[in-house]
Amino acid sequence: MNSFPDELNIENEFYFQWHITEKCNLRCKHCYHAAYTSANELSLSELILIGDKIDSTLKKWDIDGTLSITGGEPFMVMDKLFPLLQHINSLEAITHFDLLTNGSLLDEGILLDLKGFKKLRRVQVSLEAGNRELNDQIRGNGSFEKTLSAIRLLKKNDFQAAVMMTISNINKNEVEPLVDMLKREGVDTFSAERFIPEGVGSNLKDEFLAPEEVKNVFESIYSLAMKEDGIRILLYRPLFALLNGSDPTVGALCSAGNNALTIMHDGTIYPCRRLPIPIGNAVTDSFYKVWYTSKVLWNLRNPVNIKGKCSGCDFIPICRGCRAMAYALTGDYLAEDPQCWR
C-alpha cells in the first residue's frame, strides 16, 4: 500500500518546481511573477526542511523525484542556493535536478562549484528570439549577449544546456531562427511554453496568440523536432498531442494535479507555477495533506470536470489543455483551453 495509486495514472516520476526566491536582476515583460520583493522568503533551514519532506514523501510513494530549482533568479541568493543544492544532491529519492536561471550571474567559479553536484542534469536559460533586438525587447537590454555568454560558458564546461522560449505574438516567427542558432551553439535541449498573461505579463495581454497561430507555431516546433537534427526539442506540453496523438513523446497531460507541485519563495504551494492558486504551504503542511486533500487538485484530476470543448474531445485521455491558460484567460481553471485549435 506504500506505492502511489496507479489509478491516478501518475507517471513513475514526480516533479517539483521550486522557486527559492522572487528576487531577480531582470524585468522580462512576459514574467509570471507579480513582484520581485521576495517578501517572507524562507530561510535556509526552512528550505532544508522542505527538501527532507520532499524526500520522505517520495520514498513513501516509492516514486522517483526530480526538481527544478529556480526563482526569480536563484543565483541572487547564493548563500542559500549552494547549501540547498548540496542537500538536494544527497537526497536518495531525487534522481536529478535542473537549475532554471537567466544565466547572467554565471561565471567559471560558480560552474566549478556546480560541477560537484552529480545530480545536476541541466542548466536552463531562456531566449525569446534568434536575434538580439527582439529578445532584448522582451527580456531587457543586454540580456541576449549575457545569455549567449552563459550558454557558451556552460558548453565549455561540459554542462547540459537547455533553452526555453515563451511564445507570444511578439516572437511567434522566431522559433526556427532561434533553434538554428541554438544548434550552432551546441545547446542540448529546446522547449517552448505558451505565453500566459499573468503577473507582470498581464500587461502584454494583446500579445496573446489566437488558436490558429498557436497551431502554426506548434506545427513548426513539431516539424523541427522530427528532424532530430542536433538538438532535442521537448514536446511534452498540452496541445502537442493534437499533432500526433499516437506518439507518447508528443504532448502530455497538464501536470497540475497529476505528478507535479510548485513551491514558491515563501513556501506557498501551487498546482503549477502558471496556475497560482494557493493549495498549502510546504513549511507548515505535509505534502500528503496537500496532495490528498486539495479540492483544486481533485477537481483537476477528474476529466469529467473539464468544461467546454475540452469536455467532449477525443484527446481528453492524453490532453486536457493547459489549466493555467484557462485560469488566466477566464478565471476558471476547469474551462476549455482558450488556445486550442480543435
Add this chain to the structure above:
Amino acid sequence: MLEIEQNDTFVLEENIFLQKISELEKYWVFNIDTGEHYSFNETSYWILEQIAENLPLKNILKDFLGNFDVDENQAKVDFEEIINGFLTEGIIKRREKDEK
C-alpha cells in the same frame, strides 16, 4: 479478528481522508500524516462513508442490506471482515461510550 458488537459505533481515525471519483469508479482512503493510502471497492468505501457519519454499526448493516443485493448471513460475515480490516489498518477506531 477483533470482537465486533452490533451496537458498536466506529469513527474514522484522525487524519484519515476519504476521496472518490464516482465517474471513474475510484475510491481512496488517505492518511495525511503517515502518507498511507488505500484503494477500495465501492462497497468498502460506502461503509467508510457511513462510519464517517457516526452511524452505529447495526444501522450501517441494516442500510447495507437494504442497498446491496446480498445474502444476509454472508453479508454479516463480510461486513465484520471489512470492519476488522479497517481497524487493523488504522483507518477507523471504536468510539468510546462517552465520546460525542
